[in-house]
Amino acid sequence: MTPVLEAVKLGKRYGRHQALMDCDLSIPQGRVIGLVGPNGAGKSTLLNMSCGLIQPTSGTIRVLGAEPAASPAHLAKVGFVAQDTPVYADLSVADHLRMGAKLNPRWDGPLAQRRIAQIGLDPKHKAGRLSGGQRAQLALTIAAAKRPELLIFDEPAAALDPLARAGFLDNLMEFVTDLGASAILSSHALPDVERVCDYLIVLADSRIQVAGDVSGLLADHHRLIGGRQAIGELPAGVEVIRVEHAPSESTAIVRADQRQLAGGPWSVETLDLEELVLAYMTRANQAAAQPAPTVMEAQR
Numbered sequence: 490m491t492p493v494l495e496a497v498k499l500g501k502r503y504g505r506h507q508a509l510m511d512c513d514l515s516i517p518q519g520r521v522i523g524l525v526g527p528n529g530a531g532k533s534t535l536l537n538m539s540c541g542l543i544q545p546t547s548g549t550i551r552v553l554g555a556e557p558a559a560s561p562a563h564l565a566k567v568g569f570v571a572q573d574t575p576v577y578a579d580l581s582v583a584d585h586l587r588m589g590a591k592l593n594p595r596w597d598g599p600l601a602q603r604r605i606a607q608i609g610l611d612p613k614h615k616a617g618r619l620s621g622g623q624r625a626q627l628a629l630t631i632a633a634a635k636r637p638e639l640l641i642f643d644e645p646a647a648a649l650d651p652l653a654r655a656g657f658l659d660n661l662m663e664f665v666t667d668l669g670a671s672a673i674l675s676s677h678a679l680p681d682v683e684r685v686c687d688y689l690i691v692l693a694d695s696r697i698q699v700a701g702d703v704s705g706l707l708a709d710h711h712r713l714i715g716g717r718q719a720i721g722e723l724p725a726g727v728e729v730i731r732v733e734h735a736p737s738e739s740t741a742i743v744r745a746d747q748r749q750l751a752g753g754p755w756s757v758e759t760l761d762l763e764e765l766v767l768a769y770m771t772r773a774n775q776a777a778a779q780p781a782p783t784v785m786e787a788q789r
């Protein structure tokens with residue numbers, strides 16, 4: 490099956506600043522993908538490129554088997570809700586739906602009307618007077634009524650209170666299920682990602698740190714606790730993501746086959762998604778803080 494998003498050596502440079510570098514991705518269809526990473530990691534850059542709003546400066550990106558925004562038909566297959574869920578302040582809710590119907594060949598009017606009624610939005614209400622939560626719901630409704638194959642959200646629930654956020658994410662999941670669509674959402678809220686996403690991308694320091702099915706990633710990563718020497722001499726093939734030494738014991742977050750770890754002088758524990766993400770973000774942060782090698786060192 491064609492990947493929903495495929496990137497090869499994808500890069501984006503803004504002037505002298507490299508916002509994305511050497512990103513390789515191949516995401517299967519039908520997933521809810523969480524894109525996480527620290528501020529300035531390049532998440533919006535990747536999402537904007539996926540929608541064709543900005544162009545790569547190196548490498549390639551394909552969305553649903555074609556270049557992003559390759560044609561009007563391709564544009565219709567992708568629903569995008571940008572950061573801060575922008576709306577036209579002077580237009581009413583009903584105007585937004587009319588505009589959606591005009592611009593989108595597969596517009597599902599009944600779905601849009603039903604949703605607006607369900608969330609209690611007054612069609613006559615000016616969008617500029619909606620609360621952050623109502624605006625997010627309007628934007629979600631418009632994106633879903635396009636009946637896209639892929640929904641892309643840049644921090645969709647950032648401005649919402651916990652209850653509104655839970656409602657918004659439930660609605661998002663309903664849509665994804667009803668439409669049989671894939672969804673990519675960037676978020677800083679790791680519990681949200683853990684709740685709704687089955688595929689994870691950690692982006693930090695302009696690079697993909699790790700990507701894959703959440704269940705597979707959780708099965709492949711472990712917390713090892715043991716003596717400093719044992720944790721310092723792990724078997725070959727065990728990838729250490731993060732290690733911390735305390736006076737009494739050391740802890741390592743590792744990627745390894747469970748069998749490689751059996752019988753060692755350490756205890757093996759499972760990780761949750763938050764710990765896994767933080768381990769990769771910390772590693773990227775530490776790597777970025779290392780001074781660049783001198784020409785002599787690099788040549789050695």
Ligand SMILES: Nc1ncnc2c1ncn2[C@@H]1O[C@H](COP(=O)(O)OP(=O)(O)OP(=O)(O)O)[C@@H](O)[C@H]1O
Binds near residue numbers: 504507508527529533
């Ligand atoms: N139009 C632009 N011109 C110059 N630099 C930019 C531009 N857009 C983004 N950048 C820079 O590129 C880097 C990545 O930005 P981006 O917005 O993609 O990060 P992000 O991961 O979405 O961050 P956040 O979580 O804070 O929204 C940042 O250093 C940002 O300052």
